[in-house]
Every structure is written in structure tokens, then in C-alpha cells.
Amino acid sequence: MKVAKFGGSSVANAQQFQKVANIVTSDDARKFVVVSAPGKRCKDDTKMTDLLITLAKKVIEHDIYEGVLAQVVARYDEIVTDLHLSRDILDVISASLQQMIDTYRDQPKRLLDALKASGEDNNAKLMAHYLRQLGYEAHYVNPKDAGIFVTDEPGNAQILPESYEQLAKLKERSGILVIPGFFGYSRSGHIVTFPRGGSDITGSIVAAGVGAELYENFTDVDSIYCVNPSIVEHPCQLRELTYREMRELSYAGFSVFHDEALEPVYRRGIPVCVKNTNNPEAPGTMIVATRDHRDRPVAGIASDTGFCSINVSKYLMNREIGFGRRLLQILEDEGISYEHTPSGIDNMSVILREEQLAGDVERRVLDRIVKELRVDEVSIERDLALIMVVGEGMERSVGIAAKATAAFARANVNIEMINQGSSEVSMMFGVKADAVEKAVRALYEVYF
Ligand SMILES: Nc1ncnc2c1ncn2[C@@H]1O[C@H](COP(=O)(O)OP(=O)(O)O)[C@@H](O)[C@H]1O
Ligand SMILES: N[C@@H](CC(=O)OP(=O)(O)O)C(=O)O
DSSP states (O other): OEEEEEOGGGGSSHHHHHHHHHHHHTOTTEEEEEEOOOOOSSTTOOOHHHHHHHHHHHHHTTOOOHHHHHHHHHHHHHHHHHTTOOTHHHHHHHHHHHHHHHHHTTOHHHHHHHHHHHHHHHHHHHHHHHHHHTTOOEEEOOHHHHTOBBOSOTTSOOBOTTHHHHHHGGGGSOSEEEEEOSEEEOTTSOEEEOSTTTHHHHHHHHHHHHTOSEEEEEESSSSEESBOTTTSSSOOEESEEEHHHHHHHHHTTOTTSOGGGHHHHHHHTOOEEEEETTOTTSOOEEEESOOOOSSOSOOEEEEEEEEEEEEEEOTTGGGOTTHHHHHHHHHHHTTOOEEEOOBOSSEEEEEEEGGGGTTTHHHHHHHHHHHHHOOSEEEEEEEEEEEEEEOGGGGGOTTHHHHHHHHHHHTTOOOOEEEESSSTTEEEEEEEGGGHHHHHHHHHHHHO
């Protein structure tokens, strides 16, 4: 049995629905289908999820929202019309959206999550409808009926362990089961969404729950590339990656697969195959426990912008036991997560996502650092990008770091920081955000 997840680009319009139906019905093993909300139909299009977020914001701000609501329904209308589905379903969609707005009008977080989740929920209903119209036995399964129970953290849900036992029961059901991605239910019965891109997480949870032989993740590229294809043109395709490599790469910027989506399948050793809905014949990329990395120690180079570094210095910091803990405690008190903490004898830096210092937070954090830690200096370095060079074989290969530093020097990119060793499979470089693409291209040249 396989679980096939189709991303937003794979279910963006009627033509894509037809491709999905062909893929699903061409292999009897594809019993569990997880769908995202309609994604972009072209480069400048808006994803359904973004439209729904706009809708929620308008309701919350007591703004006129009817126009956006109409746009949401119009996207489903287009799919329904082009696939010649019964139009009754559109009335059901409109009524359910209006009901959500009326019910949660004064509960902004609940409203946002309920509307976001509706994008996948309605699309799953349409997909099941379409498969039935084609003559196949197919059922829409609501995540509550499937047993997907999650923590009550709106927009940031995590799966609860008891879900897996429930999900296993899905195997007993007949036909193709279409499950909406991106959300589950809290113990108290509320809809709670995963982080953005979280339909990948649902697919993985379902695969783990039913003990699938394979988790297929269908998207709009033939494979995972060794570097983001928007930075390097036609980069080399990866046939295989390990779970560890994929986790590092997706966390560091490979948006093609959600970094939190690996844990459920990794724990049960279920392989993942990333494939292209628009070219299903292409073999795709397999994500597995081990791979032969002798001929290519570096698997990929990921990068992301939007980071900053809080740099703290204090003479004789090395003698002050507990300094690091107290610095990090200040961040914890503000609910801030950090990425790296490079340090020297009298200084320590904390790298974090810049958006976490918005509003008053930055001033509060800096004030506390000065007052409570009595530092000599504290400053913030902004507009940083992190580049992650990842590969299982790096540990045993000599000269990997030398190649990187030589590449940076040739490209005239200043390295702001290096972090090697904390992970056995990755090496991190911090550079100024405006130099990141140049730096990644230079690294690509030396490793691939
Ligand atoms: N290393 C990479 N390999 C493949 N695709 C990548 C990589 N890094 C970023 N991407 C981007 O990820 C996109 C697919 O992911 P996503 O937008 O989440 O698709 P979906 O609509 O299927 O959910 C690709 O179109 C590509 O632009
Ligand atoms: N639709 C949600 C969840 C998701 O996973 O979408 P996609 O498969 O298009 O990345 C989002 O945009 O965040």
C-alpha cells in the first residue's frame, strides 16, 4: 500500500486533477491520497491558502470580506465546471465557509486555522467526487475520522502519538481514501493546522499510521535537485538522499519537502519518493535510511535568508559559569528559537530568524542582555543568509571545507561565520544576504 500526497501545484485546476486521477488509478497500491489546497496555476497566481488567510484577516479586522470569499468560491467553481462535477457541492462549500466566519468571528486564531484548513478540506471533497464520477470507489475522509489528533497550537500543530493507532484502522476501509492535508483536530475538537507547507506532514503521518510500503510526494519538479533550481539553472538531479540529509536540506531551505515531514516515516523506515505530477514517468528522488555516498560526499547545498546575529562580548566571559545559559534564557523567555551559537573566549553570538525580533522584542532582549549579563558590548548584525552544505560522506572526506573557502574567496564573498562539527552531515556558512546567490553558485561549481 502506498500513500500519495499531491501538493498545491498538482491540484491547482481541472487539468491537474485529471493528471492526479490518472496517477492514482494507474496503480492499485495507491490507496491513500492526501491533497493540498489549490496552488498557483501560473507564476503570478495566488495560492488558495494565501487567499484564505486574506479572507480571515478581513473578517478579523471587520473589513469588507465578501469579495475575497467570492474569489475563494470562484476557484472551486472553475474546477467543478471544468470537470463537470455536480454544482451542488459549491453551495455546500459556500455555506460551510460562511458558517466558519459566523462561528469564529470573535476568535481570530480559530477562524484563521479553520479557514486555512478549508482549502485542503474542500479540495479533498472535490477529488473524491471526481474519482467517483470516473467510476472508482473513492471516499473523502475527514482528519477527525481518520484519527489525526494534534496539539492545540494554532498554525503550528504537532501530531499526538495516539493518532497512529487510529490511522492503522484506515487499512480496513475499502476504496481509495482521499484525506485533506495540512490539519488535524485537537483533543477538544478544534481544527488546528500544521505549519505552512504542512500537507507533506499529513502524508507522512498517514504513511506511518498505515505502515505504507512507500510515501510518494508528488510535486512540480522531476526530482530534488542538489541546489535550489531558482539559484542555479538545471542543477543536477538527486536519485537518492538519506533521511538525515533531507532533514538538514529542507530545514535549511529546500522548500520542496517539509522538514517536519520526515520524522513519522523515518521512525518506521518508510521510504519517500518525490515525483513530478506533470511527468510521472521520471524516477524522482528516493529518501531512504542509507545511501552509497562514496562518489559524491556532498549531497546538496541549501540556503535561506532572513537571519540576524546577536553578538555579545564581555572580557573574561570564559570564567563566568552559566553565561551561555542565562543568555539563552532571555531568548527563551521571549519565546525565541535560535539556530546556532558560535562562540569564542570572550564572545558569543546567537543566530536567529530576524522576524522574531519584531516590534518591542528587540529592545527588551537587548536591555536585558545589558542589565542582567553586564556585557561590555552587544550588537545586532542583520541581513544574514545561512548556507548549509550537506552530505553523509563529508565526515570522511578530506578537503571539503577547503573547497568551500576557496570557492568563497574566488567569488569574493566574505564569510561572516562558519559552524562545522555540531552535525555530522552538515557545514554551515553565514554570509550577507545580498551575496548568498553568488556564494551558492560558487559552491555548486566546486562540488558538482
Ligand atoms: N533543491 C530543490 N529541488 C527541487 N525543488 C526545489 C528545491 N529547492 C526549492 N525547490 C522548489 O520547490 C518547489 C516545489 O515545492 P512546493 O512549492 O512546496 O510544491 P507543491 O505545490 O507540490 O507543494 C519547486 O517548484 C522548486 O521551485
Ligand atoms: N496549502 C498549505 C499546505 C501545503 O502543504 O501546501 P503545498 O503542498 O502547496 O506546499 C500551504 O500553502 O501552506
